[in-house]
Amino acid sequence: MACRCSPLLLPLRGWSALLLAPMLIVQFANAAIFVDDRGVQHTWDESTKARVAVRAGIGAVSLYHMGMREEQLAATWGLWGVRGSDFDPENPSQGSIYPEADPSPEEAAFLASAVNLSPSCWKNPRGCFQWDDTAEVLGMRDEIDFIVNIDNGSAEDSYNAAEEAGMNVIFIDTFYDYNENCRASNYSIIDTSFCYGRSMLDIAQRIEELAVFLGVEVDQNSLNQQKQAACDAAQAFTETMKELHDKGIRVKVSIVDTELRDDTGVTTAYVADFDPIELWVPRTLEELGMPLLHAASYENNEYGYIYSDEYFPDCTPGFVNDTCNGNTYFPVDFWLIDSRSFILIDDNFKLIFPDRAMLAGQYWSYPRNDGSISYVMIESLLNEYRTRLGSAVKLQDSTGTCTPADPKATAHLVADGTGGLGLNEFICYDEAAIQQEYLQCPTVAPVPPVSTPTSPTPPTANPPVPTSPTTSASSDAILVSTITSIAAAAVTAFLMFCSTSE
Known part of the structure; x- marks a missing residue:
């Protein structure tokens, strides 16, 4: 035939x-497939560089750290720096009060290369979370292969509108690991008992996977150098945290503010009480051994607000001062205050909230749901906190003992109100419970010698365990x-x- x-x-x-x-x-x-954190499957020819629209500070800078460059960045929206910062995107070389968290001039130039979709709020230090006009975004559909939503599921109406119009939206969840019973495809929460908190490394790894999918020219050796630096920072950080435990130092993550009381006509201060498992930066710090004080339980998992009179029970109501500040609602030796309210702490604030740690200058800021999430940021924050906490001294007369727990366990990280610990409890330092993924340094190719090479260093008896190599x-x-x-x-x-x- x-x-x-x-x-x-x-x-x-x-x-x-x-x-x-x-x-x-x-x-x-x-042909490549990427399943996002709603369970939505996306396909792309990863030999082609996809063009994206993405929130500036949290998303675009993170992708820049992974290797993305201007030809792939079509548009951005939102703040470039962290909330509360004096970072000026039109003059990035002048720096900011948060250099460890805000973009560098090179990163700012990358952001400036793209269309700004939120000109109404991109410099508002209180926040900017979505684009101004969905019609403008839809008008760019031929220039945008993917809208990348790296966030906690907020501003969902904007993303849903773009998706309904046929645009591809990729979601990376900065709050929870993917679980089909946790979050629905429209970003709403289905059942919090299936929602488990992520730390910075979890999110950074997802963004790295996304970068590869989008066709970013990832320089693996350069990325491994970032991971090595983050690994070194994590090792030094966790050693410092052991010293803090030995000193008996307690750390509290919070938000501060002031309020004019209607009943007394007097301005008072308050601090927010919430569990550190709720945010990715505190989760990271606790996984590496920081003695973080946990919160009380509040209705509907809301925050608690502790006013000065309640915070200093030994002071006469309305007459809070440093003569009666020994007994406090939280036995804090060092505060981590979110970047928005950190700038409120001045001499006037300390008069109405004379906490010993604040009077001693033992406080610093943290980005609350802000800033890039990458190996570069992990290194930057861990080094900053290690330096500032390393010289801290115990100020409170607290005698409470630690609670043995695994900060990585799902029972600890679950978001249904049963996770975390009780009011003012903190996890014991346990080397076996430290998140080892932060300490697994990758193999980095040696830098070519510029002079006569020396004899190679003999291998160590226990070399670092490399991460799974990317093809x-x-x-x-x-x-x-x-x-x-x-x-x-x-x-x-x-x-x-x-x-x-x-």
Whole structure:
């Protein structure tokens, strides 16, 4: 029986067949799938650089750290720096009060290369979380392959509108690990008992996976150097945290503010009480051993607000001062205050809230649901906190003992109100419970010598455990080349067979 070839294949001979086979194979080999944190599946040819729209400070800068450059950044929205900062996106070289968290001039130049979708609020230090005009976003649909939503599920109406109009929206959850019973595809929470908090490393790894999917030219050795620096910072940080435990120091994460009381006409101060498992920065710090004080339980998982009179029970109501500040609602030796309210702490604030740690200057800021989430940021924050906490001294007369618990356990991280610990409890320092992923340094290629090389250093007895390697571009190329050669030969042989059989 004679072989019948497709009319599309009959004209192909020799080099034509060799050209067709690679096209078919490469298209198949480069097809990639990314399942986002709503469970939505996205496909893309990762050999092509996708163009994206993404929230500026939290998303675009994170992707920049992974290797994304201007040709892939179509548009941004939101703040460039963290909330409360004096960072000026139009003059980034002047720096800011939060250099450890705000963009560098190079990162700011990257953001400036894209369309600004939120000109109404992009410099508002109180916050800017969505674009101004959905119609403008939809008008850019031919320039945007993916809208990237790296956030906690807020501003969902804007993303839903873009998705309903046919745009592709990728969601990376900064609050919870993916669980089909935790969050619905419209970003709403289904059941908090299936929602488990993420730390910074969890989120950074997801963003790295996303960068690869989007076709970012990831320099693996450069990225490994970032991971090595973060790993070194984590090791030094956790050693300092052990020293804090030995000193008996307690740390409280909070928000501060003032209020004019209607009943007395007097301005008073208050601090917020919430559990550190609710935010990714405190979760990271606790996983690495920080003695963080936990919160009381409040209705509907809301925050509690503790006013000065309640905070200093030994003071006469309305007459809070430093002569009666020994007994406090929280036995705090060092405060971490969110970047928005940190700037409120001045001499006047300390008069109406004379906490010993604040009077001693033992407080610093943290980005609350703000800033990039990458290996670069992990290193920056851990080094900053290690330096500031390393010189802290115990100020309160607290005698409470620690609670043995695993800060990584789902029972501790669950968001249904049963996670965390009780009021003023904190986790014991336990080397076995430290999040080891932060301490697993990757293999970094050696820097080429610029002079006569020295003898190599003998390997250590217990070298660091490398992270799972990402398939390199060179190995992909070898694989594709091999498959292409086989396929091309097969196509050519098939065509030759057809030509002799007709």
